[in-house]
Amino acid sequence: MxxxxxxxxxxxxxxxxxxxxxxxxxxxxxxxxxxxxxxxxxxxxxxxxxxxxxxxxxxxxxxxADRMNMLPGSAGSAGHPVNHVCLALPADAFDALRARLHEHGVPMSDIGRHSSGARGDATRNFYFRDPDGNVFEARHYDD
Missing domain, CATH: 3.30.720.120 (Signal recognition particle alu RNA binding heterodimer, srp9/1)
Known part of the structure; x- marks a missing residue:
């Protein structure tokens, strides 16, 4: 890049x-x-x-939130998370993340397969939430 x-x-x-x-x-x-x-x-x-x-x-x-005034109405977005943020990882990092989340007792979805994304269909994916309810998807593609 x-x-x-x-x-x-x-x-x-x-x-x-x-x-x-x-x-x-x-x-x-x-x-x-x-x-x-x-x-x-x-x-x-x-x-x-x-x-x-x-x-x-x-x-x-x-x-x-009250200081987020870069755009009219921005302060009203406080507490409204985006639908989810997706992290694309290499397969080994994907497995390591899932293991770390499990060790920390973080609930996760089951493993999904062939979910469409920016680089085509991902081999595997799963979802988890942070402590504030923000949703993350982790995925990896075959390289």
Whole structure:
């Protein structure tokens, strides 16, 4: 990828406790937590977690909704998660994520097969929720 190509930079999720959410994503999902200490110290308005070198999830506290005024009506989106966010992983990382979520007692759907996505039909997929009810799909494609 080049800096001039279009790609997903970040997704903002509404969460009740950004520090707890960052811990969930770091421990159960395996993402790198970013700016958690700075958030706890009041230096930044939210922490994030790194999905990969190009994409992060921002963990916005519900209390920040009244300051989300970049677009008329934005504050009204607090607490309304998107339908789901899909993570495409290599097969070994898919299996490792499922095992980590199981170890942390996170409920998951059964394994699905041949779900259509950006790169065609995925070999396997499953769904899980974070502690705030945001739904994630994990999938892998045959390479």
């Amino acid at each position: 080049t800096n001039s190509s279009t790609r997903l930079d970040h997704v903002v999720l509404w969460v009740a406790d950004p520090v707890a959410s960052a811990a969930f994503y770091e421990e159960a999902v395996g993402f790198e937590a970013l700016r958690v200490a700075e958030f706890a110290e009041g230096k930044v308005t939210f922490p994030s977690v790194r999905v990969n070198e190009e994409t992060i999830l921002d963990l916005a506290p519900h209390s920040a």
